Amino acid sequence: MKNLGAMEILNGVKSGELSPEDALLKLRLQPYEDLGYARVDHHRELRQGIAEVIYGEGKTAEQITGIASAMLSKNQKTILITRMSSALAEAVGKNHVLKYHELARVGIIGDMPEPNGIGTVVVATGGTTDLPVAEEAALTAEALGNEVVRLYDVGVAGLHRLLSKLDVIMKARVIVAVAGMEGALPSVIGGLVDCPVIAVPASIGYGASFGGLSALLTMLNSCASGVCVVNIDNGFGGGYLASMINHKRGAE
Amino acid sequence: MKNLGAMEILNGVKSGELSPEDALLKLRLQPYEDLGYARVDHHRELRQGIAEVIYGEGKTAEQITGIASAMLSKNQKTILITRMSSALAEAVGKNHVLKYHELARVGIIGDMPEPNGIGTVVVATGGTTDLPVAEEAALTAEALGNEVVRLYDVGVAGLHRLLSKLDVIMKARVIVAVAGMEGALPSVIGGLVDCPVIAVPASIGYGASFGGLSALLTMLNSCASGVCVVNIDNGFGGGYLASMINHKRGAE
Amino acid sequence: MKNLGAMEILNGVKSGELSPEDALLKLRLQPYEDLGYARVDHHRELRQGIAEVIYGEGKTAEQITGIASAMLSKNQKTILITRMSSALAEAVGKNHVLKYHELARVGIIGDMPEPNGIGTVVVATGGTTDLPVAEEAALTAEALGNEVVRLYDVGVAGLHRLLSKLDVIMKARVIVAVAGMEGALPSVIGGLVDCPVIAVPASIGYGASFGGLSALLTMLNSCASGVCVVNIDNGFGGGYLASMINHKRGAE
Amino acid sequence: MKNLGAMEILNGVKSGELSPEDALLKLRLQPYEDLGYARVDHHRELRQGIAEVIYGEGKTAEQITGIASAMLSKNQKTILITRMSSALAEAVGKNHVLKYHELARVGIIGDMPEPNGIGTVVVATGGTTDLPVAEEAALTAEALGNEVVRLYDVGVAGLHRLLSKLDVIMKARVIVAVAGMEGALPSVIGGLVDCPVIAVPASIGYGASFGGLSALLTMLNSCASGVCVVNIDNGFGGGYLASMINHKRGAE
Amino acid sequence: MKNLGAMEILNGVKSGELSPEDALLKLRLQPYEDLGYARVDHHRELRQGIAEVIYGEGKTAEQITGIASAMLSKNQKTILITRMSSALAEAVGKNHVLKYHELARVGIIGDMPEPNGIGTVVVATGGTTDLPVAEEAALTAEALGNEVVRLYDVGVAGLHRLLSKLDVIMKARVIVAVAGMEGALPSVIGGLVDCPVIAVPASIGYGASFGGLSALLTMLNSCASGVCVVNIDNGFGGGYLASMINHKRGAE
Amino acid sequence: MKNLGAMEILNGVKSGELSPEDALLKLRLQPYEDLGYARVDHHRELRQGIAEVIYGEGKTAEQITGIASAMLSKNQKTILITRMSSALAEAVGKNHVLKYHELARVGIIGDMPEPNGIGTVVVATGGTTDLPVAEEAALTAEALGNEVVRLYDVGVAGLHRLLSKLDVIMKARVIVAVAGMEGALPSVIGGLVDCPVIAVPASIGYGASFGGLSALLTMLNSCASGVCVVNIDNGFGGGYLASMINHKRGAE
Amino acid sequence: MKNLGAMEILNGVKSGELSPEDALLKLRLQPYEDLGYARVDHHRELRQGIAEVIYGEGKTAEQITGIASAMLSKNQKTILITRMSSALAEAVGKNHVLKYHELARVGIIGDMPEPNGIGTVVVATGGTTDLPVAEEAALTAEALGNEVVRLYDVGVAGLHRLLSKLDVIMKARVIVAVAGMEGALPSVIGGLVDCPVIAVPASIGYGASFGGLSALLTMLNSCASGVCVVNIDNGFGGGYLASMINHKRGAE
Amino acid sequence: MKNLGAMEILNGVKSGELSPEDALLKLRLQPYEDLGYARVDHHRELRQGIAEVIYGEGKTAEQITGIASAMLSKNQKTILITRMSSALAEAVGKNHVLKYHELARVGIIGDMPEPNGIGTVVVATGGTTDLPVAEEAALTAEALGNEVVRLYDVGVAGLHRLLSKLDVIMKARVIVAVAGMEGALPSVIGGLVDCPVIAVPASIGYGASFGGLSALLTMLNSCASGVCVVNIDNGFGGGYLASMINHKRGAE
Numbered sequence A, B, C, D, E, F, G, H: 001m002k003n004l005g006a007m008e009i010l011n012g013v014k015s016g017e018l019s020p021e022d023a024l025l026k027l028r029l030q031p032y033e034d035l036g037y038a039r040v041d042h043h044r045e046l047r048q049g050i051a052e053v054i055y056g057e058g059k060t061a062e063q064i065t066g067i068a069s070a071m072l073s074k075n076q077k078t079i080l081i082t083r084m085s086s087a088l089a090e091a092v093g094k095n096h097v098l099k100y101h102e103l104a105r106v107g108i109i110g111d112m113p114e115p116n117g118i119g120t121v122v123v124a125t126g127g128t129t130d131l132p133v134a135e136e137a138a139l140t141a142e143a144l145g146n147e148v149v150r151l152y153d154v155g156v157a158g159l160h161r162l163l164s165k166l167d168v169i170m171k172a173r174v175i176v177a178v179a180g181m182e183g184a185l186p187s188v189i190g191g192l193v194d195c196p197v198i199a200v201p202a203s204i205g206y207g208a209s210f211g212g213l214s215a216l217l218t219m220l221n222s223c224a225s226g227v228c229v230v231n232i233d234n235g236f237g238g239g240y241l242a243s244m245i246n247h248k249r250g251a252e
Helices: A004-014 A020-029 A061-073 A086-092 A128-143 A156-163 A166-170 A185-190 A207-220 A235-246 B004-015 B020-029 B061-073 B086-092 B128-143 B156-163 B166-170 B185-190 B207-220 B235-246 C004-014 C020-029 C061-073 C086-092 C128-143 C156-163 C166-170 C185-190 C207-220 C235-246 D004-015 D020-029 D061-073 D086-092 D128-143 D156-163 D166-170 D185-190 D207-220 D235-246 E004-014 E020-029 E061-073 E086-092 E128-143 E156-163 E166-170 E185-190 E207-220 E235-246 F004-014 F020-029 F061-073 F086-092 F128-143 F156-163 F166-170 F185-190 F207-220 F235-246 G004-015 G020-029 G061-073 G086-092 G128-143 G156-163 G166-170 G185-190 G207-220 G235-246 H004-014 H020-029 H061-073 H086-092 H128-143 H156-163 H166-170 H185-190 H207-220 H235-246
Strands: A051-055 A078-082 A098-101 A106-110 A120-125 A147-151 A174-179 A197-201 A227-229 B051-055 B078-082 B098-101 B106-110 B120-125 B147-152 B174-179 B197-201 B227-229 C051-055 C078-082 C098-101 C106-110 C120-125 C147-151 C174-179 C197-201 C227-229 D051-055 D078-082 D098-101 D106-110 D120-125 D147-152 D174-179 D197-201 D227-229 E051-055 E078-082 E098-101 E106-110 E120-125 E147-151 E174-179 E197-201 E227-229 F051-055 F078-082 F098-101 F106-110 F120-125 F147-151 F174-179 F197-201 F227-229 G051-055 G078-082 G098-101 G106-110 G120-125 G147-151 G174-179 G197-201 G227-229 H051-055 H078-082 H098-101 H106-110 H120-125 H147-152 H174-179 H197-201 H227-229
Touching: A004 A020, A004 D004, A004 D020, A020 D004, A051 A061, A051 A128, A061 A078, A061 A086, A061 A106, A078 A128, A086 A098, A086 A106, A106 A128, A120 A128, A120 A166, A120 A185, A120 A235, A128 A147, A128 A174, A128 A197, A128 A235, A147 A166, A156 A166, A156 A185, A156 H156, A156 H185, A174 A185, A174 A235, A185 A197, A185 A207, A185 A227, A185 H156, A197 A207, A197 A235, A207 A227, A207 C207, A207 E207, A207 H207, A227 B235, A235 B227, B004 B020, B004 E004, B004 E020, B020 E004, B051 B061, B051 B128, B061 B078, B061 B086, B061 B106, B078 B128, B086 B098, B086 B106, B106 B128, B120 B128, B120 B166, B120 B185, B120 B235, B128 B147, B128 B174, B128 B197, B128 B235, B147 B166, B156 B166, B156 B185, B156 C156, B156 C185, B174 B185, B174 B235, B185 B197, B185 B207, B185 B227, B185 C156, B197 B207, B197 B235, B207 B227, B207 C207, B207 D207, B207 H207, C004 C020, C004 G004, C004 G020, C020 G004, C051 C061, C051 C128, C061 C078, C061 C086, C061 C106, C078 C128, C086 C098, C086 C106, C106 C128, C120 C128, C120 C166, C120 C185, C120 C235, C128 C147, C128 C174, C128 C197, C128 C235, C147 C166, C156 C166, C156 C185, C174 C185, C174 C235, C185 C197, C185 C207, C185 C227, C197 C207, C197 C235, C207 C227, C207 F207, C227 D235, C235 D227, D004 D020, D051 D061, D051 D128, D061 D078, D061 D086, D061 D106, D078 D128, D086 D098, D086 D106, D106 D128, D120 D128, D120 D166, D120 D185, D120 D235, D128 D147, D128 D174, D128 D197, D128 D235, D147 D166, D156 D166, D156 D185, D156 F156, D156 F185, D174 D185, D174 D235, D185 D197, D185 D207, D185 D227, D185 F156, D197 D207, D197 D235, D207 D227, D207 F207, D207 G207, E004 E020, E051 E061, E051 E128, E061 E078, E061 E086, E061 E106, E078 E128, E086 E098, E086 E106, E106 E128, E120 E128, E120 E166, E120 E185, E120 E235, E128 E147, E128 E174, E128 E197, E128 E235, E147 E166, E156 E166, E156 E185, E156 G156, E156 G185, E174 E185, E174 E235, E185 E197, E185 E207, E185 E227, E185 G156, E197 E207, E197 E235, E207 E227, E207 F207, E207 G207, E227 H235, E235 H227, F004 F020, F004 H004, F004 H020, F020 H004, F051 F061, F051 F128, F061 F078, F061 F086, F061 F106, F078 F128, F086 F098, F086 F106, F106 F128, F120 F128, F120 F166, F120 F185, F120 F235, F128 F147, F128 F174, F128 F197, F128 F235, F147 F166, F156 F166, F156 F185, F174 F185, F174 F235, F185 F197, F185 F207, F185 F227, F197 F207, F197 F235, F207 F227, F227 G235, F235 G227, G004 G020, G051 G061, G051 G128, G061 G078, G061 G086, G061 G106, G078 G128, G086 G098, G086 G106, G106 G128, G120 G128, G120 G166, G120 G185, G120 G235, G128 G147, G128 G174, G128 G197, G128 G235, G147 G166, G156 G166, G156 G185, G174 G185, G174 G235, G185 G197, G185 G207, G185 G227, G197 G207, G197 G235, G207 G227, G207 H207, H004 H020, H051 H061, H051 H128, H061 H078, H061 H086, H061 H106, H078 H128, H086 H098, H086 H106, H106 H128, H120 H128, H120 H166, H120 H185, H120 H235, H128 H147, H128 H174, H128 H197, H128 H235, H147 H166, H156 H166, H156 H185, H174 H185, H174 H235, H185 H197, H185 H207, H185 H227, H197 H207, H197 H235, H207 H227
Parallel strands: A051 A078, A120 A147, A120 A174, A174 A197, A197 A227, B051 B078, B120 B147, B120 B174, B174 B197, B197 B227, C051 C078, C120 C147, C120 C174, C174 C197, C197 C227, D051 D078, D120 D147, D120 D174, D174 D197, D197 D227, E051 E078, E120 E147, E120 E174, E174 E197, E197 E227, F051 F078, F120 F147, F120 F174, F174 F197, F197 F227, G051 G078, G120 G147, G120 G174, G174 G197, G197 G227, H051 H078, H120 H147, H120 H174, H174 H197, H197 H227
Antiparallel strands: A078 A106, A098 A106, A227 B227, B078 B106, B098 B106, C078 C106, C098 C106, C227 D227, D078 D106, D098 D106, E078 E106, E098 E106, E227 H227, F078 F106, F098 F106, F227 G227, G078 G106, G098 G106, H078 H106, H098 H106
16 A cells, blocks of 8 residues: 555645645655655566566575565566575475576576567677576576577687687677686677677686686776676676667667 | 689689689688688678777877878768877867867767667766766767767765656666766666666776776676676777667667 | 772872882883773773673683673673674573574673663665674664664665665664675765764675675765775674764763 | 646646646656755755865866855855865965865865864874875864864874873764874774774875775774774865764754 | 588589689688688697696596597597596596596596607796695696606795706706795796796795785796796696697797 | 715815816806705704794694604704694694694694793784784794793783783883784884884784785884784794894804 | 973872872873873984984975984984985085985985994895885994995896805894895895895886785795895885894893 | 816815815805806806897986997897887987887897797787887897797787788797787687797776786686786796797707
8 A cells, every 4th residue: 555645645635635835745754665656666577577586695495485476476477596506496496396407506487488589699608617607697588588599618718619600699689708717708709799798707717817806807808899797707697687688678 | 802812712613723622721721801701890880870989099190180081081970089188189180170078088070970779878977077987988879879868966975866867867778877986876777777777987086996996896796787887987888888789789 | 909009109108108209110110000090991881781792703602601790790781792603602591591693693691771872773784685794783782772773675776665764764863884795875875864874894795796895995985975984794893883973972 | 946846736636637646646757856855955954054065176266166156145154175276275265265274185265163063073193194184184073063172193103192192082072083004093092982983094105005005904904992984085074974973963 | 521511612613503702602601610710629739649638627527537538539648637636536537547646636547658848847846835736737747748857845945955956957948936925936946047937826825825826926026037927826837838838839 | 974075076186086177167066055055954053952843734744743753863852833733733642742732723842942032022912813823923932942921912902901011011122913903013012112023914803804914014004113024824933033033143 | 391290299199288099090190191101202212322213205304404403402413314305305405414315315414323233234135126225224224323234136036146145144133135026035035044034025116016015925925934024115114123133122 | 267266275175285174164155156156147148149138227328338338349249228218218329329119118239130049929919009018029039039920909809800810820939919908819819829828918908907917817817728927018028938939948
C-alpha cells in the first residue's frame, strides 16, 4: 500500500480538507518512495521475461532458496545465481531444479531465454586459465537473452589463433574480452573491430601480475578506441553491460 | 595497387605459369596487407561522412596542417583535433578555418555533422573542475554524429541537483559520467538508469586523489551494473565509445 | 600508593629534612606517573558507568576472563569485547554471562547502558556484506550509551532506498557510514545532512577493491564537507568517535 | 517560482480538474526539486550569520568578485575564500575589502564572526612547515564562529613542547592536529585527551613521505581512540568538521 | 587438411572455374590459418629433437597424460612439465616414466637431450631459498639442450663466495641470476662479465620484500649493462631465454 | 688447508721452480678465497665466545641438528636459531638441549653468554601484539652478549607509560623500538634520548596497516635525528645491529 | 628562571604556608617543563663544542641570519645549515662568514671542529650522481666532530673499484653507504665489514627507480646483518647517526 | 706499473728475502687490483674498435669534452654520448666533431662502425611517441656494430601494420620492442618470432600509464616465451643487450 499516504493527501485536497499549500508541505515530508518516485526497481523492465540475478556470495542456501521461490512465484522464468559455491549449489538444488556450472560458479534455475538481442555477443579469452571469468560473462549474457559466441584460447602470444577467427569477431555486436597476465587481448581485438569491446581483467597469473592489477592497467591504457574496462574478475559485469549494449534500451 | 602482387600470382595460376602448390607457397610469403586482408582502416566506415580524428599531442603545427589538408582533399567534412594547445591552434588556424575550444583543448575544422545516432548521449560531471574532460567527451561525441546533452555540476555531494534532472538522464541512450576526487557520480547514475554508463576518471583534486587514481578505483568498484571505465582524463575515449553504442554497428 | 614517593619528598621538605633544592632534584627523578601527572587513565571518566572495552584479538580466554572479572569487581556494568572469535566467546562464556554477536564478532558482559547522549547515532551501510563492520560500530555506540538507529542496505546504487529514509538521517546527531567497494555512501550522505559523518571503509569486495583501499580513497576524497575517515574495518573506532561527538565532553 | 508546477497540480485536484490518481502520476514526473524536497541548500542554516565559503582554486577573479557581491547583497557578513593565490587576492581586492592570509592562501571579506561554539577548537601542528595547512584550518574554524587556540611547533620528536601545553589541549572541545612526515602528532594527542581529534596529513617532507601518504597512513592506523582523518592538506575540511562538532547541530 | 580450402580455390583458378579476381575475394575471406600463414607453431623448430613443454598449473593428470602421449607418439624425446605438484606427478607417473624434481616442481618424461648450445648457461642464486626458481631455470635450460653450470649460494652479502667462482661465470655464454630479498646478485654479476645476464626475481623473503617486488625493482634499476629481467619466480622464462641466446637462431 | 695452493706457488718461487712472473699468473687464476683474502668468515670474531646464528626458516630438523652439532664440536657455547617453528624445535630438541621461546620463535642451544657490551640495549614496544618481534630482537641481543632491558607496552597512545620509564630509556646505549600500526614509538623515543634508535616495523594491525608498510613509512619519515630502520618484522636485524653498536668493533 | 614556580611551591612547603598535599596538587598543575623535567634540549650535550644544525628548507635569509647570530653569541663554534639554496647562502653570507658547499647544498659558519670520535666514518657512494646526498652526510659527520673518509664511485657494477679499497672500509667504525638506482652498495659493503652500515637511498635514476623507492626497498631487504636505513636523500640523518655511533654516548 | 707491488713481493721470495708465509701475508694486504685480478675494465674487449659510451646526464660540457679527448687519443673511433641535452651537444660540439640526434638525445663523435654482428637487430615501436626511446636503442646498437632495422608505428591496435612486416621481424637475430601505454607490442612480437625480444617500456601516455609502470607490468607478464624487460625508457640498455646477443661473446 505504498502510495496510500500520498493518495490520502491528494484525496484530502480533493475533498477540501486540505489546502493545496498544506498538501504540498505534507507531501514534502513524505518518504521519497511513497511518492512512487520513479524506479522502485529500475532493472525490472530489462529483466522482464529474461533473468533475475542473485549475487550468491555471502548468502546462505536458505536465503537463496527463499529469494528464488519468491521470484518463481512471480512467474520468473530464469534465475541466475553468481559466485555460488558447489556446496551452496547442492543445498539449493534440493528445493529447486538448478543447473550448476562449476567452472563459472554460476547456478541457473529455469530455462535459458531465447536470444532477443540485436546481434551476437562474443566472449573471447586468452588462455584456459581465464575460463571461469569468461564463462561467468557468457552465461550472464545468455541468461539475459543474448546469443553468445565463445572464442577461447585466442591469446595474443599466438596471434594466428585469433586471426583465424577474424570473421567471428568482425560480426560481433559487442565483445567481452577476458585476459589475465599481460591483458593485451582487448587492445588487439579493439584494433580489429568496430564494435564496443568490454575488457575484463582476470586475477590469474603470478609474480608481477599482482592479482590482475597488471592486466587492469594494460586495458585502461589501451590505444584502441572503443575499449572500456570493468573490475577484475567481474565476468558478470562484462556480460551484463554487453547485454545492455546488445539490446535496444533508453531510446525510442 | 596493393593487391597487384597477389593478383599476379593468381594470374600466373590462371595462365598455367604457376602450379596451385607453388602459388600457395608464394601467397604465404606475401605481406599480410597485400592479400587485402580485412581492414586497412577499420574505422573508416564509422567515420565516413562524420569526423576524422587527429591526436594533437606531440604533433607540430606543420604535421597537423598537412594531415588536415590531406583529409579535406578527400572531402572530409569534419576534423577533430584533440589534446591541442592554444599555441598549436593558433598556428594551425593560419591555414585552416579552425574553431578552438580552449577548455577541452579541442580544435575542429569544418562543421559539426548532423546527429544520426539512436538517441541522446548525456555527458554528466560532478563539478566545474571536471569540465575539460567532459567537454572533450561531449565535443568528440558531437563530432561523431551524436546529439549531446550536457549535465554539468551534478555531483553526488549535492544530490538534489542530479535528482532534478532525472528525466534527462533516464531518457539517455548512453551516459558519459566524468568525475574526479571520490568519483562516485557514475555509481549513483548507474543506479538510476538502464543504459550503459561510461565512467571517466578526472585527474583533478589533491592529496589522496593521487592524480585520478582514487576516482578510477571507485569507478571500477561500482556496485551499479552497466558501468564501465576508461583511462583517467580520457574524455575522447568516453565520447568515442558512447558514439559507438549510440550508432548501429557490427550487426546487420 | 602511587603518590607516596612524591608525598614523602614533600613531607621531607615540610619537616626540614630536605631543602627545597634537593627536593626539586629528587622530584625530577621521580617517575612521571608518581607525580600524579594528569591522566593515569584518560578514558576513565568517559566510560564511567557505561562500558569498558577489551580488544579481543590475540588475547586468550583466560586473559579476557581475568580482565573482565577485575572490571566487574569494580562494579563495571557493561564490558564490550571486540574482535572476539566464537570459540573465544564460548570459552569466556563459561565463567561470565556473555552475549555474543557473531556477525560483529562482539561479546558483551552485563547489560547495555541507558542511552545518555545528545541525540541519535545513525549507522548506515550500503549492502549486507558491510554488516559485520556496521554492527561492530553500532554495538560499540550502544555500549557507550548512545541511541543507535541502523540504516542497512541503503547503498548509492539504489538511491531510492536511501532517500526513503531521509527523515531518519536528517535527524541524526552523528552518522557512521560504512561502505566497501566504491565507498560512495558517506559522500552522498554527507551531502544530505548537516551533522558529522564518520566514514568507515570495509574490506569487502574483490578485484580492484584491494581490501578496502579503494573505498578508503573514495572517502578521503569526499567532496562533502563534514566527512572524516577511520581505518578500514574499524567499526569500533567509528562507534567510539560517534559516541564522543554525541556526548558533551571537554567543555564545561 | 519553483514549486509552481506542483501547486498547479494540487490546485487542479482542488478544483476537480485532476483526479488524485492522475495528480499522483503527474507528481511523479515532476522534477525532484520542484517538490521542494528537503534541502535546496543544506548548509544554509549552518552558515547563517557566519561565513559563506568560496573554493578559490580554478576560479577567475571575476567569478569570485561576482559571487562575493551576490553574497554581500544578501547581507552575508563573512566570506571565506580558500585556495586563493596572491594574484587572485590582489585582483579581487580591487572590488572588495579583502584581508589576505598568504601562508594559508585564504582571503576573507568582511569581519570574523563572534565565536558561538560550545568550547575551543585547538589547532596543533608539529613543525613550521605544516603552518599553511594549519592556518587554513584555523581561519576556517574562526570564520565559522569558533574560538581557536593555535598550538604550533609541538611535534612528537620534542615531546616536552607538547607536554608543556597539556592544559590547553585538555580543555579543548575538539582538536585539529596537522602533521606531515611521520604524522604521529594526532596519535600522541589522541592518547592525552578525551575529545575528538581530527587528523590532517600535510604533504610536506621528502623521500618516503610520498606527498603526505606516509602521514596519512600513520593517522589511519592510530592506536588512540577518537581520532579520524581527512584528506591530505585538507585544512578547510578539518576546520569545517571541527566547527560542526563544536556547535550544536542535528539534535533538538 | 588445413590448406585444402585455399588449394581448392587455386585449383579453381587453374581450371578456369574461378577468375583471379573472384579467387582473391574468396581468399580474403578464408580463415587466416588456412593460408598456411607463417607459423602454425612458431616454436616447433626450436624444440625439434629437444623438449616440448607443458605448463602444469591448472591442468589435470588426465590432460597432461594425454598431451604427453600425443607428443610421444610423434617421437618427442623429452617432455618438460613445469609448475607440477607432487600429487600430479604421482598420477601422471602411473602412465608415463616420469622423473620428478620436487624442489623445482618440474617433471620430465624421457631423457635429457645432449647439449648442443654455443657455450654454457650459468644459473646463479644468492641463497638456498631461491633454489626452487633456480632449479626450474636450470632444468628448463637442460631440457632445451644446454650445458648448465649451477652456482648456488653466491649471494652478494658474502662476496668471497661469488669471487671464488669468477672463472666459472666469466666463461659463461649467458647467465641466469636468481635472487630474492634485495635482488642485487644480477647487478654484481653483470658488472663482472661480458655476457647477457637474465635476472629472475624470487618471491622469497618477508616484510618489505613484498612478494618479490623489491627484488624486481632492484634488477630493473641495475647499473650494469647487459642485464634484463623476467617475471617474479619465472624460472622457466629465464631458462628458456637463456637457451635461445645460447643457440644460433634467427640468423643464417 | 685453504691456503695450500697459494703456499705451494710461493714455495715454488722460493725453490726456483717458478719464476715470479709465472707465479703471479698462477696466483691470478687461483680462486679468490685461496689467497686467504681478507675475511673468510667476517663475522667470526664478532661471534667468538658468544653466539652463532642459524636462520631456521626453510631448514629441516636434520639440517639444523647437523649444523648445530658441527658448531658445538668447535666449542661453540651458544647457538641461536631464529624463525623456528615449534615442530622444528621439538624435533631438534631430541638431539640437543634446546630452550625454545615460542612467542619469538627462537630456539637457543647452550647458555646465554655473559653481557660484555658497553651499556644496556633497551627493547621497547608499543603493545602486546608487537611482542614476537620484540622478543626476537631481545633474545638476539642477549645471545650476542648484551644486557637487555625490556620496555613493553609503552605505546604513544598512552604516553604516561613511556614517560614513567624515562630513566630507563635515557640510560640506554642503544634502543630497539618495535611498533606496528602507526609506528610512532621510535620517533617519540628518538626525541627523548641521545643514543641511536633502531626502528623495527611490525606487520601487525589490519586495514591500512598494509602488513607493516604504514609503520615502516612512519619510521623512515621520523623527524627525530638518530633513528634508523630495518625490515618489517626483522627483530633479529634490530638486535644484531644493536649489539654491534653496543660493542667496540672495527676501531680500538 | 624556569623552575621558579616549582621552587616557590617547595619553599611554601618549607615555610609551612603550603601543606604537602596542596603542594602536590599545585605541582601537578605546573607545566611540564617547569619541573625541569629531564631534557629541555636533549641534544645540547651532544653538540656542545661541536656544531649546531639549522634546517634551511623553508627558512628565510633573515631567519637563518638571526638564529646563527644567537648561536654565535653563545660561543657556538660551528653552525651547519642543511638544504640551503645558493641564493640563500649568498644572502646569509652578507652577515656571516659562510662557506657554502653547492653540491651538498650545505652552508657552514665557523670552523670545522677537531675530530673526537672513536674511529673513522666512511661515506661510500656508487656513482657520481649520488654525490649531493653523500656530501651532505660527510659534511654533517665532519661538523659533528668525526674524521670522514670519502669513498666515491665504488658501485657494485664495477666491483674491483670497491675491492681495491677493502682496507679502508674494513678499518671504519661506521659506514654511510649512499646509493640510488638498484641500491645494492650497502648490502655488498655490509657483507664485507663488521661495523654498522647506514644505508641512504638516493632519489636519482629514472623509470622504475621511482624517486628512490627502489633503492629504499633493496636496502630494507638487505641480507647482510648490521645494515639499517634512513629516509631517501637523508644524507644529514645518515651523517648524524654515524656520528652518534662513533662517539661514546648514553653509557658511563 | 700496476703489478709491481706483487712482483716485488714475489721477487723477495725468490731472493729469499721473504719467506713464503710472510709473502702470503703481504699479498693479502695488497689492494685487489694490484694482483691484476681479472678485469680492470671488463667491457674493453667488447667495445674494442667499436664505440665507447659516455652517460651524459649530469656531466658538464667540460667533463664530456675531456673524456672524449682522452678516448680519441687512444684511437677510439666512435664515441656515443647518451642522455645529452641539445645545449650540451652544442657546447661539446665546439671542441669535437659531434653529430647530435635530438630526438634520441644522443651525440656521436666519430663514424659509426661497420656492422659485425651475427644478424640484424630490429627495433620496433608502437607509435610515434615512443620514438625517442627507440632511437636511443637503435643508435646504441649501431654504434656497437650492429645492422639495425627500424620498424616504427607498428602498434598492436593496428595489427595489419605489424603483420605486413612479418618477414622483417622473422629474420631478426634479436628484437628490441619499445612501447608505452598498454605495452603489448613485445608480447605480440614474441608470439611471432623465435629470437629473443627485449622489451623497453616507455614513459609516455597519461592517466593510468603511471609513467611507464603500466607498460612495464604488461611486459613482465608477457605470455610469450623469450621476452625480457629492461628499465622504463632505457633505450640504451635495450640496444646494448641486443648487441651482446648479436655478437659472439663469452664462448670460445
